[in-house]
Amino acid sequence: AQKITQTQPGMFVQEKEAVTLDCTYDTSDPSYGLFWYKQPSSGEMIFLIYQGSYDQQNATEGRYSLNFQKARKSANLVISASQLGDSAMYFCALYNTDKLIFGTGTRLQVFP
């Protein structure tokens, strides 16, 4: 069975600091993808970053990087230099066999 787990319901970080949001997954399929989405209070889903299971290097997109540890089945999101606008819900998702499975999310709050 495929499963995605986010164990941090909420996180706090001070502005300009880095923060890591945890995500672990479980799948028996060797071909899969991992996504992170951001959902601000306005409700829309915003794509942040993607990592394929065969990618040799960790994905990076601006201030976002994905710490992919395949053997540990973890795909943590690192946000560097946090900004007040980063306050939102963050969802990790596992893509496999045409479907995305979402975790329950982590609420990140950035304070000045």
Place this chain on the structure above:
Amino acid sequence: NAGVTQTPKFRVLKTGQSMTLLCAQDMNHEYMYWYRQDPGMGLRLIHYSVGEGTTAKGEVPDGYNVSRLKKQNFLLGLESAAPSQTSVYFCASSYSTWQGTHEQFFGPGTRLTVL
């Protein structure tokens, strides 16, 4: 390009009423999805479609039906609404598996309340 649009944005139903949610995309995507989002539950897949004329069940399909008669449209129907179907519904679309990273593009959501 409008991306993914959803109609309506808000709706209130009485138990037993029926309704259809419309999702439209103008990106020529093969794949389309319907999710529901409940507090503390993340997004759960209801139904999805990998091409025009095809549909498949997701994680929570009971009480819903879907149709994909045109490539750009994906309809979600509730035949007899129940209070348990009160939720925010998101539609999403993506390229097919062989075309790339499968990033899903989401619509703005429909907030449905069933009394």
